[in-house]
Amino acid sequence: MGIKRxxxxxxxxxxxxxxxxxxxxxxxxxxxxxxxxxxxFHPVKTISTEDAQKNSSNLSELLRFQSxxxxxxxxxxxxxxxxxxxxxxxxxxxxxxxxxINSNFLGQGDINNISLFGYDQIGIKAGGGSVTYGSGAIGGxxxxxxxxxxxxxxxxxxxxEVASFNTYNNLLKGAYSNEKxxxxxxxxxxxxxxxxxxxEAKSYINRNGQYYNTNFNIAAAYKIAPHHQVSWISxxxxxxxxxxxxxxxETETKYxxxxxxxxxxxxxxxxxxxNSFKAAYTEENFQYFAKADGPQTSGGTGKNYxxxxxxxxxxxxxxxxxxxxEYQLNKGEGYGSGIDHVSRNMGSVSGLLRYFPATDLRLExxxxxxxxxxxxxxVLFSFSGKxxxxxxxxxxxxxxxxxxxxxxxxxxxxxxxxMDLKPETSYQFELRNQFKVGDLQMSVAPFYLDxxxxxxxxxxxxxxxxxVNTDHVRSYGVEAQMEYMKRxxxxxxxxxxxYTYTNSQDLEKKKxxxxxxxxxxxxxxxxxxxxxKVYVQGLFNGLTYTDSNEKRSEALENYFVMNAGxxxxxxxxxxxxxxxxxxxxxxxxxxxxxxxxxxxxxxSLNINF
Numbered sequence: 001m002g003i004k005r006x007x008x009x010x011x012x013x014x015x016x017x018x019x020x021x022x023x024x025x026x027x028x029x030x031x032x033x034x035x036x037x038x039x040x041f042h043p044v045k046t047i048s049t050e051d052a053q054k055n056s057s058n059l060s061e062l063l064r065f066q067s068x069x070x071x072x073x074x075x076x077x078x079x080x081x082x083x084x085x086x087x088x089x090x091x092x093x094x095x096x097x098x099x100x101i102n103s104n105f106l107g108q109g110d111i112n113n114i115s116l117f118g119y120d121q122i123g124i125k126a127g128g129g130s131v132t133y134g135s136g137a138i139g140g141x142x143x144x145x146x147x148x149x150x151x152x153x154x155x156x157x158x159x160x161e162v163a164s165f166n167t168y169n170n171l172l173k174g175a176y177s178n179e180k181x182x183x184x185x186x187x188x189x190x191x192x193x194x195x196x197x198x199x200e201a202k203s204y205i206n207r208n209g210q211y212y213n214t215n216f217n218i219a220a221a222y223k224i225a226p227h228h229q230v231s232w233i234s235x236x237x238x239x240x241x242x243x244x245x246x247x248x249x250e251t252e253t254k255y256x257x258x259x260x261x262x263x264x265x266x267x268x269x270x271x272x273x274x275n276s277f278k279a280a281y282t283e284e285n286f287q288y289f290a291k292a293d294g295p296q297t298s299g300g301t302g303k304n305y306x307x308x309x310x311x312x313x314x315x316x317x318x319x320x321x322x323x324x325x326e327y328q329l330n331k332g333e334g335y336g337s338g339i340d341h342v343s344r345n346m347g348s349v350s351g352l353l354r355y356f357p358a359t360d361l362r363l364e365x366x367x368x369x370x371x372x373x374x375x376x377x378x379v380l381f382s383f384s385g386k387x388x389x390x391x392x393x394x395x396x397x398x399x400x401x402x403x404x405x406x407x408x409x410x411x412x413x414x415x416x417x418x419m420d421l422k423p424e425t426s427y428q429f430e431l432r433n434q435f436k437v438g439d440l441q442m443s444v445a446p447f448y449l450d451x452x453x454x455x456x457x458x459x460x461x462x463x464x465x466x467x468v469n470t471d472h473v474r475s476y477g478v479e480a481q482m483e484y485m486k487r488x489x490x491x492x493x494x495x496x497x498x499y500t501y502t503n504s505q506d507l508e509k510k511k512x513x514x515x516x517x518x519x520x521x522x523x524x525x526x527x528x529x530x531x532x533k534v535y536v537q538g539l540f541n542g543l544t545y546t547d548s549n550e551k552r553s554e555a556l557e558n559y560f561v562m563n564a565g566x567x568x569x570x571x572x573x574x575x576x577x578x579x580x581x582x583x584x585x586x587x588x589x590x591x592x593x594x595x596x597x598x599x600x601x602x603x604s605l606n607i608n609f
Contacts, residue, residue, distance in 0.1 A: 028147045028148070028149045029147060029148045029149070029150075029182070029221055029229070029231060029267075030145065030147045031097035031098060031145065031146055031147065031219075031231065031233055031263065031265065032095070032097050032098035032143065032145050033098060033267075033276040033310050034098060034132050034133075034310065034324075035098070035123065035143060035145060037322070037354075038125065038129070038132060040354075040362060040364075040386070041362065041364050041384040041385075041386055041396070041398070042125060042127065042129075042384065042396075042398065043125075043126075043396075043432065043443065044123045044124065044125045044143070045066075045067060045123065045124040045125075046121050046122070046123050046124075047062065047066055047067075047121065047122040047123075047124070048120075048121060049117070049119075049120065049121075049157075051066065052116055052117065052122065053159065053577070053604070053606070054066075054535060054537065054563070054565060054579070055116075055537075055563075056116065056117075056161055056163075056169050056602070056604070057076065057077070057163070057167070057169075057581075058076075058077055058080075058111070058112050058116055058190075059080075059111045059112065059114055059115070059116045059122075060073050060080040060111045060112055061076075062116060062122070063082065063111070063124070063142070064539060064590070065522060065524075065537045065539050065563065066522065066524065066537075067124045067498075067522070068084075068124075068126060068479055068498055068500040068520060068522070069082045069083065069084055069092075069124065069140070069142075070082070070083040070515065070516065070517055070520060070541075070544075070590075071083075071111065071590060072089075072515045072590050072591050073111075073112070073590050073591055073594070073596065074243070074244065074591045074594050075194075075206055075209055075244040075591070075594040075595075075596070076194060076196070076206070076209070076596055076597055077112055077192060077194050077209065077211045077241065078112065078209065078211075078241055078243055078244060078594070079110060079112070079241075079243070079255075080110065080111040080112045081108060081110070081111065082111060082142070083139070083515060083516055084126055084139030084140030085126060085127070085139045085140065085447060085449060085475055085477065085479075085500075085502060085504070086139070086449070086473075086475035086477070086502045086503070086504025086513060086516045087138055087139030087140075087449070087451070087473075087475065087504070088108075088139075088454075089108040089109070090102075090106070090107040090108045090136060090404055090407070090424075090455075091136060091138035091139045091404055091424070091426075091451070092108065092109070092136065092137075092138075092139055092140055092141065092142065093129070093133050093134070093135070093136040093137035093140075093141040093142070094109035094114065094141070094142050094144070095133050095137075095141050095142070095143045095144070096144045096235070096261055096282075097144070097145060097146055097233060097263055098263075098278070098308075099261070099263060099278075099280050099282065099306060099308075100133055100134050100135065100136065100137075101261065101282055102135070102136050103284055103302065103407070104284065104302035104304070104330050104331075104332045104407065104408050105284075105300050105302060105332060105334070105339075105407055105408045105409050106407055106409060107135075107136065107404065107405075107406070107407030107409070107410065108136070109142075110257075112211075112241065113213070113237070113239050113241070113257045113259070114144070114237075115188055115213065115215035115235075115237055116188075116190075117159070117169075117171045117186070117188040117215065118146075118171075118173075118186045118187075118188050118215050118216075118217040118235065119144045119145060119146055119217075120145060120146050120147050121143075121145045121147070122142070122143065122144060122145070123142070123143035123145060124140070124141075124142055124143070125140055125141050125142075125143065126139075126140040126447075126479060127139075127140060127398055127400075127428055127430050127447065128140075128382070128398075128400040128401075128402035128426060128428040128449075129141050129382075129400075129402070130368065130380050130400070130401075130402035130403055131350055131352070131366040131367070131368040131380050131381070131382040131400065131402075132324070132350065132352075132366070132382075134326070134348060134370070135370070135372075135403060135404050135405040135423075136404050137402055138402045138403070138404055138424070138426045138428075138449075138451065139449070146184070146217065146219055146233055148175075148177070148182040148183075148184060148219055148220075148221045148231065149175075149177055149182060150177045150178070150179060150180070150181075150182050150221075150223075151177060151178060151179055152175070152177045152182075153176065153177070153178075154174070154175070154176045155174070155175055155608070155609070156172070156173060156174035156175065156608070156609050157171070157172070157173045157174075157606065157607070157608055157609075158171070158172050158173075158605075158606070158607040158609075159171040159172075159604065159605070159606045159607075160604065160605050161577075161602050161603070161604035161605075162602065162603055162604075163192075163579075163600065163601065163602035163603075164196070164597070164600035164601050164602065165192055165193055165194050165195055165196050165597070165600065166192060166193035166194075166195075167190075167191070167192035167193075167194070167602070168189075168190070168191050168192070169188075169189075169190045169604075170188065170189050170190075171186065171187070171188045172186065172187050172188075173185070173186035173187075174186070179223075180222060180223045181220070181221070181222050181223075182220065182221045182222075183219070183220045184217075184218070184219045184220075185216075185217065185218045185219070186216070186217045186218075187214070187215070187216050187217075188214065188215045188216075189212075189213075189214050189215075190211075190212065190213050190214075191211070191212040191213075192210060192211055192212070193209075193210050194206055194209040194210050194211060195207075195209060195210070196209075196597040196598070196600070198587055198595040198597070198598055200587045201587055201589075201595040204246075204595055206244050206597075207244060207245050207246075207248070207250075207252075208242045208243065208244055208245050208252040208253075208254075208292065209242060209243075209244045210242050211239070211240060211241045211242065212239065212240055213237065213238065213239030213240070214237070214238050214239070215235065215236070215237045215238075216235070216236045217233070217234070217235050218233070218234050219231070219232065219233035219234075220232050220233075227268060227269055227270055228266070228267070228268055229266075229267045229269075230264070230265070230266050230267075231264070231265040231266075231267065232262075232263070232264050232265070233262070233263050234260075234261065234262040234263070235259070235260070235261045235262075236259075236260055237257070237258065237259040237260075238257075238258050239256070239257050239258075240254060240255070240256045240257075241254065241255045241256075242254045242255075242292060243255065244594060246593065251290070251291055252291070252292040252293075253288070253289060253290055253291065253292055254288075254289045254292045255286065255287070255288050255289070256286065256287045256289075257284070257285065257286040257287075258284075258285040258286075259282075259283065259284050259285070260281070260282065260283040261280070261281075261282045261283075262280065262281045262282075263278055263279070263280040263281075264278065264279050264280070265277065265278045266278075271314075272313065272314050273311070273312060273313045273314065274311075274312050275309065275310070275311045275312070276309070276310040277307075277308070277309045277310075278306070278307070278308045278309070278310075279306070279307055279308075280304075280305075280306040280307075280308070281303070281304070281305060281306070282303070282304045282306070283301070283302065283303050283304070284300075284301070284302045285299070285300075285301050285302075286299050286300060287299035287335075288336075296335070296336075297336055298334075298335055298336030298337055299334070299335040299336065300332060300333060300334040300335060300337065300339065301332070301333050302330070302331065302332045302333075302408070303330075303331045303332075304328055304329070304330050304331075305328065305329040306326065306327070306328050307326065307327045307328075308324070308325070308326040308327075309323075309324070309325045309326075310322070310323075310324050311323045311324075317356070318355060318356050318357060319353070319354070319355060319356075320353070320354040320355075320356075321351070321352075321353055321354075322350075322351070322352040322353075322354070323349070323350070323351050323352075324348075324349070324350040324351075324352075325347075325348070325349050325350075326346075326347065326348045327345070327346070327347045328345070328346040328347070329343065329344075329345055329346075330343060330344050330345075330346060330408075331343045332408045332412075334408075334412075334413075337409070337413055337414070338412070338413060338414020338415065338417075339408060339409075339412045339413060339414065339417075340412075342408060342411075342412050344372065344373035345371070345373060346370070346371065346372050346373070346405070347370070347371040348368060348369065348370045348371065349368065349369055350366060350367070350368040351366065351367050351368075352364060352365070352366040352382075353365050353366075359388075360387065360388035360389075361385075361386070361387050361388070362385070362386050363383075363384070363385045364382070364383070364384045364385070365381075365382070365383050366381065366382040366383075367379065367380065367381050367382075368380040368381075370403070370405070372405045372423070374419075375405060375406065375421070375422070375423060376422070376423075377403065377405065377423055378401065378403055378423065378425050379401075380400070380401045380402060380403060381400065381401050382398070382399070382400035382401075383397075383398070383399045383400070384396070384397065384398045384399075385397045391436075392435060392436050392437060393433070393434070393435055393436075394432075394433075394434040394436075395431075395432070395433060395434075396430075396431070396432035396433075396434065396445075397430070397431055397432070398428070398429070398430040398432070399427075399428065399429050399430075400427075400428045401425065401426070401427055401428075402425070402426050402428060403423045403424060403425045403426070404423060404424040404455075405423050406418075406421040406423065406455060406467070410455055410467045415462070415464045415466075416457070416460070416464050416465055416466040416467070417466070417467075418466055418467050418468065421455060421467060421468075421469060422453050422469050423453070424451060424452070424453050424454050424455055424469075425451070425452050425453060426449055426450060426451040426452070427449070427450045428447070428448070428449050428450075429447065429448045429449075430445055430446070430447045430448075431445065431446055432444075432445040433445070439484055439485055439486045440482070440483070440484050441482070441483045441484075442480070442481065442482045442483075443479075443480065443481045443482075444478065444479075444480045445478065445479045445480070446476075446477070446478045447475075447476065447477060447478070447479065448474075448475070448476045449473075449474065449475040449476070450472075450473075450474050451471070451472070451473040451474070451475070452472055453469040453471075454469070454470065454471035454472070454473055455467050455468070455469060456468065456470050456471055458470065471506055471508070472506070472507045472508070473504060473505065473506055473507065473513065474504075474505060474507055475502060475503065475504035475505075475513075475516075476502075476503055477500065477501045477502040477503055477504075478499075478500070478501050479498070479499070479500050480498065480499045480500075481496070481497070481498045481499075482496065482497045482498075483495070483496045484496070490529055490530050491527070491528070491529050492526075492527070492528040492529075493525075493526070493527050493528075494524075494525070494526040494527075495523075495524065495525045495526070496522075496523065496524045497521070497522070497523045498520075498521065498522045498523070499519070499520070499521050500519070500520045501518060501519055502516055502517070502518060502520075503518065504516045506548065509548060509549070511545075511548060511549060511550045512545055512550060513545075513548070514545050514546055514547055514548055515544060515545075515546065515591075516544070516545075517541050517542045517543065517544040518542045518543060519540070519541075519542030519543075519558075520539075520540065520541055520542065521538070521539070521540040522537075522538070522539055522540075523536075523537070523538040523539075524536070524537050524538075531568060531569045531570065532566075532567070532568060532569075533566070533567040533568075533569070534564075534565070534566055534567075535564070535565050536562065536563070536564045537562065537563040537564070538560065538561070538562045539560070539561045539562075540558065540559070540560045541556075541558060541559055541588070541590075542558045543555055543556070543557065543558050544556040544590075546591075546592040554592060556588075556589045556590070556592065559586055559587075559588035559589075560584070560586065561582050561584070561586050561588055562582070562583045562584055563579065563580065563581045563582065563583065564579070564580050564583055565577060565578065565579040565580070566578045566579075572608075573607060573608045573609060574605070574606070574607055575605070575606040575607075576603075576604070576605055577602075577603065577604040577605075577606065578601075578602075578603055578604075579601065579602045579603075579604070580599065580600075580601055581597070581599065581600045581601070581602070582596075582597065582598055582599045582600065583599065584599075585598045585599045586598070
């Protein structure tokens with residue numbers, strides 16, 4: 001009975017469906033079956049739907065103010081890319097319900113072409129994770145997760161917001177569940193003229209900056225037998241961005257994208273083992289218009305067919321063995337890029353062994369081998385440990401080898417594609433120190449990354465650019481986080497403060513990489529009294545170079561930006577919100593020549609039913 005009880009406690013932390021003595025214990029079903037296992041060893045910052053509404057403009061704004069990630073954005077709502085711990089956008093994995101969705105062509109995700117709403121949680125994990133999540137998970141990963149619950153009946157949410165620059169955000173979400181069946185659907189529509197002005201920045205006007213996007217999610221789960229469940233989720237995204245121009249006489253351009261993602265899962269859960277089998281299809285379509293009112297000039301279609309199996313076996317209360325197998329068929333067809341019909345087979349096998357010798361100690365070791373077409377991929381490994389040394393102090397250790405496979409553009413773009421490219425590889429080390437004193441929690445995590453064979457596009461003697469394995473980059477620094485929560489009577493106070501120092505250098509030039517700030521601070525304070533909620537957000541970003549030679553005249557100066565919001569809730573179901581972004585009217589950039597908006601406002605209504 002002791003072993004079974006320990007197993008049940010261990011499994012419950014996974015968020016799985018448990019079957020102790022042939023009796024079902026209902027929990028929330030999470031499509032990413034690995035996420036709660038990852039959380040046993042690594043901190044994952046989780047952003048709820050309510051927190052996402054504080055930064056409702058787009059996913060870029062959310063990550064900028066609520067995470068340690070640096071976001072480079074070519075003007076609000078335009079092309080946007082992340083940087084974890086001094087790495088590049090290609091070295092960040094976007095994971096949708098356990099499936100890597102980085103573009104086949106670019107090898108990265110465009111943040112502003114990923115919906116902010118429609119997910120139940122957004123998870124942010126710093127550090128390498130290729131053993132679990134594959135190519136691109138070098139600097140970190142961003143997780144877009146949905147879940148389904150049972151025995152909750154019907155409930156829904158309507159969120160509607162009107163903001164500056166003729167911006168409108170609308171979300172409608174509904175769910176129904178009983179003992180065996182769960183269903184959820186949501187729709188989101190965002191549109192903006194986005195014509196803000198920044199007179200102090202050479203009288204900048206965000207010309208041709210308008211955008212819109214729609215996103216639909218639908219999910220269902222059914223318990224077909226006591227230990228078996230089938231689940232399905234699909235997402236449909238359609239968006240259009242106009243790219244800002246600096247002068248009236250410049251040609252206006254635009255970009256359209258349509259993405260489809262669909263996943264079917266069969267889960268078999270017993271006390272001693274559980275197995276999750278997934279079949280997924282993802283598709284990306286994009287079109288670029290060199291003249292906004294003209295015909296398409298380039299584009300592409302990428303399709304991925306994915307099979308994935310995740311098997312867990314529990315030898316006893318101390319030992320757990322996990323095997324993950326995955327197969328992908330990647331297809332691509334370019335337009336205006338010289339890429340014809342291309343395809344490649346990708347497969348991987350991962351094994352993870354977890355050991356729990358005591359209640360205050362847990363260890364995990366993993367190994368993975370990828371098979372990527374004709375590319376020679378390295379053997380990857382990971383080791384993680386977590387030790388609750390005393391009541392107020394926990395020590396965590398993480399060591400791993402990670403990689404990124406070349407993208408279709410790297411391999412096949414004409415002219416310039418290089419079929420002889422090697423994958424990028426990295427070694428990562430992190431030592432996390434966590435402290436807890438009363439209602440205050442703190443963590444300090446030094447980190448170190450060594451990245452080899454970084455793929456960079458360089459000019460050739462023939463006059464065009466071609467990718468080669470050149471750079472050797474070392475990045476080191478520290479991430480610190482402090483959180484406080486106190487409830488006294490009808491009052492609730494929550495606060496968080498984060499700091500990141502990053503030194504990331506090309507070892508040949510001995511210079512800081514471009515668009516990697518040395519310092520970043522984020523702070524959030526929430527206060528609630530009965531029906532009143534107030535919050536304040538702060539962001540400080542240090543000096544950021546925009547070229548590879550540390551040219552001071554073209555660097556982005558440090559800045560501090562603060563947002564504030566107020567929410568009033570009536571009858572527990574109706575909330576009226578008012579928000580001021582950039583309270584101090586700061587002029588600031590995350591990308592050279594493209595300032596972000598000064599002070600702006602929004603009013604919102606949220607109804608729960």
